[in-house]
Amino acid sequence: MMRSTRSLAGVGAAVLVAALTACGSSGSSGGETPAASSGAATPGAGAATLSLVKTSLGSVVAGPDGRTVYMYDKDTKGSGKSSCTGPCLTAWPPVTATGTPKTSGISGTVGTITTADGKKQVTLGGWPLYYYAGDGAAGDVNGQGSQGIWWALTAKGVKVTASPSAAGAAGGYGNQGRFY
Incomplete structure (x- = not known):
């Protein structure tokens, strides 16, 4: 029984690593079609409310469920489009x-852009927002610092470049480019 549990955990980790690797590859283009939905609801879908949550990084922006949101360095601020496509969307x-979108404690400009599949993606300070x-x-x-290109945001929409404390990095996924 222990062997199959470890085996499943290894498969899950491998899938996550593959998705993260796809996000960091330079071959991704904005013209790719997003991955098909797995049927699972996107965290915080609906009338999104952005607020601040206390983390090991300090106060950062979170979605309506309190989960930290991130910006992607490969996006172009204010461009109106996301560069995270295909397998990248599985991890992010x-x-x-x-x-x-509604806000509580957010001082940056909040808006939306239209994704390739026609949904409204929330933006802060011109940056498209993602969950991890x-x-x-x-x-x-x-997800903080993952591959050196994924960052939490302040209330003003400025990326946080600090590393989380050991307590905040439990699990080790995505911290400074290490996936496991």
Whole structure:
């Protein structure tokens, strides 16, 4: 029984590593079609509310469920489009909204862009926002610094480049480019 549990955990880790590797590759282009939905709801989908959550990085922006949101250095601020496509979206699902995003404690400009599949992706300070699949609970910052291109944001929409404390990096996924 222990062998099959470890085997499943290894397969899950391999899938996550593959998705993260795809996000960091330089071959990704904005013209790719996003991966098909697995049927799982995007965290915080609906009338998105951005607020601040306390983490090992300090206060950072979170979605309506308290999960940290991130920006992607390969996106172009204010361009109106996301550069995270295909397998990248498996590890970094977009923060989406069905209505006008609401805020609590956020001082940066909040808006939306239209994704390749027609959904509204929330933006802050011109940056498209994403969740990290490796963050399981409110306040997790496991995606911080992943591959040196994924960053949590301040209330003003400025990227946080600090590293999380050891307590905030439980699980080790995505911290400074290490995936396991």
